[in-house]
Amino acid sequence: MKTLKINFKFFILVFLLLTKNANAQDFKVFVDKTKISISDAIVLTVLSNQELQVDLSNISDFKIVSSGNSTNVQIINGKYSKEIKQNYTLFPKKVGKLEIPPLKIIYKKQKSFSNPISIEVTENQISKDDKDSLDIFVKARVSKNEAYLGEHIIYYFDFFADPKITFTNPVLEKPKFDKVNFISKDIGKKTYSKIVNGKHYNVTTLTFFLTPLKKGKFQIKPSSLSLDIITNKKISDPFNNMFNNPFAINSRQQIRRQYFQTNSLDVQIKKLPTFSNNQDVSSLIGDILIKSSIDKNKVKLGSSANLSIQISGSANFSDIEELPVKFPSAFKYYKDKAKDNIQLGENGYTGTKTFKYALVPTKAGSFKIGPFCLKYFDVNKKAYKEICSQSFDLLVQKAEKDENVHLSNKKAVDKEDVRFISKDILPIKTDLSVLEKNTFLSFKSFITLYLLPFFILLLFCLIQKIYLKQKQSNKNILNKKKKQALKDAQNNLEDKDKFLNALSCFIVASVCLQKDKDELSFDELKEYLEDDKSKEIFENLYNKINQQRYGKASADMEKNKRLLNETIMMLKDIK
Amino acid sequence: MRFLYFLLICLALNLTAYANDDANLLNQGLEAYNNSNYETSIDCFEKLYNNGIQNGKICYNIANAYFKAKDIGKAILWYERARAKSKNDPDLNFNYAYVKKNFVQDKQAESKNLFYNLMFFWKKFISKSTSQMIAILLNLIFFILLGIYLFKQKISKLYLLIFLFMAQFFVASELYDFYQEKYNKEAIVITKELSVLSGFGKTGVELFKLHAGTKVFVKEELDEYVKILFEEGKIGWVKKNYIIII
Numbered sequence: 090m091k092t093l094k095i096n097f098k099f100f101i102l103v104f105l106l107l108t109k110n111a112n113a114q115d116f117k118v119f120v121d122k123t124k125i126s127i128s129d130a131i132v133l134t135v136l137s138n139q140e141l142q143v144d145l146s147n148i149s150d151f152k153i154v155s156s157g158n159s160t161n162v163q164i165i166n167g168k169y170s171k172e173i174k175q176n177y178t179l180f181p182k183k184v185g186k187l188e189i190p191p192l193k194i195i196y197k198k199q200k201s202f203s204n205p206i207s208i209e210v211t212e213n214q215i216s217k218d219d220k221d222s223l224d225i226f227v228k229a230r231v232s233k234n235e236a237y238l239g240e241h242i243i244y245y246f247d248f249f250a251d252p253k254i255t256f257t258n259p260v261l262e263k264p265k266f267d268k269v270n271f272i273s274k275d276i277g278k279k280t281y282s283k284i285v286n287g288k289h290y291n292v293t294t295l296t297f298f299l300t301p302l303k304k305g306k307f308q309i310k311p312s313s314l315s316l317d318i319i320t321n322k323k324i325s326d327p328f329n330n331m332f333n334n335p336f337a338i339n340s341r342q343q344i345r346r347q348y349f350q351t352n353s354l355d356v357q358i359k360k361l362p363t364f365s366n367n368q369d370v371s372s373l374i375g376d377i378l379i380k381s382s383i384d385k386n387k388v389k390l391g392s393s394a395n396l397s398i399q400i401s402g403s404a405n406f407s408d409i410e411e412l413p414v415k416f417p418s419a420f421k422y423y424k425d426k427a428k429d430n431i432q433l434g435e436n437g438y439t440g441t442k443t444f445k446y447a448l449v450p451t452k453a454g455s456f457k458i459g460p461f462c463l464k465y466f467d468v469n470k471k472a473y474k475e476i477c478s479q480s481f482d483l484l485v486q487k488a489e490k491d492e493n494v495h496l497s498n499k500k501a502v503d504k505e506d507v508r509f510i511s512k513d514i515l516p517i518k519t520d521l522s523v524l525e526k527n528t529f530l531s532f533k534s535f536i537t538l539y540l541l542p543f544f545i546l547l548l549f550c551l552i553q554k555i556y557l558k559q560k561q562s563n564k565n566i567l568n569k570k571k572k573q574a575l576k577d578a579q580n581n582l583e584d585k586d587k588f589l590n591a592l593s594c595f596i597v598a599s600v601c602l603q604k605d606k607d608e609l610s611f612d613e614l615k616e617y618l619e620d621d622k623s624k625e626i627f628e629n630l631y632n633k634i635n636q637q638r639y640g641k642a643s644a645d646m647e648k649n650k651r652l653l654n655e656t657i658m659m660l661k662d663i664k
Numbered sequence: 665m666r667f668l669y670f671l672l673i674c675l676a677l678n679l680t681a682y683a684n685d686d687a688n689l690l691n692q693g694l695e696a697y698n699n700s701n702y703e704t705s706i707d708c709f710e711k712l713y714n715n716g717i718q719n720g721k722i723c724y725n726i727a728n729a730y731f732k733a734k735d736i737g738k739a740i741l742w743y744e745r746a747r748a749k750s751k752n753d754p755d756l757n758f759n760y761a762y763v764k765k766n767f768v769q770d771k772q773a774e775s776k777n778l779f780y781n782l783m784f785f786w787k788k789f790i791s792k793s794t795s796q797m798i799a800i801l802l803n804l805i806f807f808i809l810l811g812i813y814l815f816k817q818k819i820s821k822l823y824l825l826i827f828l829f830m831a832q833f834f835v836a837s838e839l840y841d842f843y844q845e846k847y848n849k850e851a852i853v854i855t856k857e858l859s860v861l862s863g864f865g866k867t868g869v870e871l872f873k874l875h876a877g878t879k880v881f882v883k884e885e886l887d888e889y890v891k892i893l894f895e896e897g898k899i900g901w902v903k904k905n906y907i908i909i910i
Binding site: 512526532545 | 686687721728758806815
């Protein structure tokens, strides 16, 4: 009972604090300018949805004149809203950096305090450019100046404009992000009002989502904005002006083109720290939760149980196609296409990604499925983190009719295209064949080897030709010798020695020609004759010549003539 | 005789020393690659290449190391060199296609030489060295048969014509390759971004831009400038040191 009372008191306290806070945030205090000359004045506005009691007594640096209240009531789509502006004109009493201290604001006996506002009061008039820079300015900022590779960064382009300033033709040169260093996506824009240093501004913020691709220090270059500011002319002589330009519309207004540029920003991208066992770490970077569910706790052999594993949070979910899941060996599993519900916003990619698996048991028994763990880089803790889902007990019962159910008897599973889970190049070659030398032929070597057989053949042909020519010349000599010997024999029929010498020479030359020999002695001739008949003919002829040579009879012209004719006839029959 | 033995032993020892040096360099390169020290790995593999080990595998290793060192231009250059040396390496074809698809910024139509592909279709299946050996062997067989025919005349003219045709066909393909290497040089852009100019010197106007890993044809070389053709209608001059001939 005591605990209950304490809890109740605590609840009341929290409720009161929250209510007070809600009331405290229900008003805005701002000024129309923060830099004025001593002869100028500022308008202090307290904006709320109800009339408030404002205590201005502690403003000592300014003379205060109340400018009255204005009420603005709006009904949009049946929704009622009311705005009450309590205006006060403040005249500075001195030059320098003055301060409007925190104002006490009372509503229904509840006190709240506004923020202090500093005002710069100068002696001289404020220049137009100074005034513009106070009324309109642009700013660039990033969600973080240091990030890890793959961790997202949000780039903001803020455009601040005083609500009283009228402008037209705004041209924004969007920031150019180096495509090699970042992948950028335009998230969108939002418009809201904001009080900066006590001054009220309408703010338009453009947001870009950046994913760093390289490590190192990078500079995001400035973005720029140009617009036409419309201001009213101060007319000293309205009649003169009217006559000078009688047809001009809005001739009291003038347009000035103004240019604004943001600051450049430095971003440091760091390499992810190395993990002891790199293969187990997923490529996810962010803040992730994991949970799993199974549709049944009992399953029969051959039927399937469906398991879902869901990862949720803020991370680069599109980079993960598959979870590193392991199931007991008694199960065959078939994965379904992962479903995701991911949105891109200022917190990066947020949402869920669900991986579904159909588990088909091949053995009966009790099995533990899971837990399923995922290692990722936690950007908040700046370290690798392992998260695990719960595990399930699954009872596999034997089939009722046919206990020996084989998967092959079941309906064929839907086949899926094999897809790459992640991408990288294949490894380098490590075997010693890397050291094999190049076996290509250079152009010169190739041409040499190509023409070599041709030249060898040409050489053979030349040698053959020379050999044949040589042979032909020997034959010609023998032929000449043969003719000369026959001629000598015919001319020396009366001279025995000369006749017989010429006849021997004729016989040798004739046989040499016939047997393709360069030189033979008369005695050697017999060995080169082929058949017995030729040998017999030659022997007869040899004997007759020897009888004639060594006989005592003197030269007989008729006898010699007969011998010569016989020799010619015999040589024709010799083979 | 002793001096001859001594010389032979010295020569054998010298050769072994060279082989050991190469093996050491290879081991150093592999170890550096496995420790993600890609600059050292490139250094070792390139030394091996310069030592005369100019096969497709060493080019493939160099290309992988350059890719890991995030130098896409040189990675593509060495993959192209590897492809010129070994045609049917599936690892090489996979890595080349992966790097070209995902990291080379310029879209380029694959240049298809229909005449070459039709006439010399076997080039897709056999390596350059094999093709050269076949051409030389067929040519040798043809001349042996011609010699036999001239001196003995015991061979049919049909065989002669078949071998003549086959030998000259292979030889023609090799000569065409040599011609292509000499006069149709291809090069790879190695700098991150390369401005192609209308002329050289200060008068050149930037015509278009190319990026690391893009293949171009070298048309003309003049001092420190090269005239390149990217694809039909896209021609211009670039500085010589921004591209490397394959």
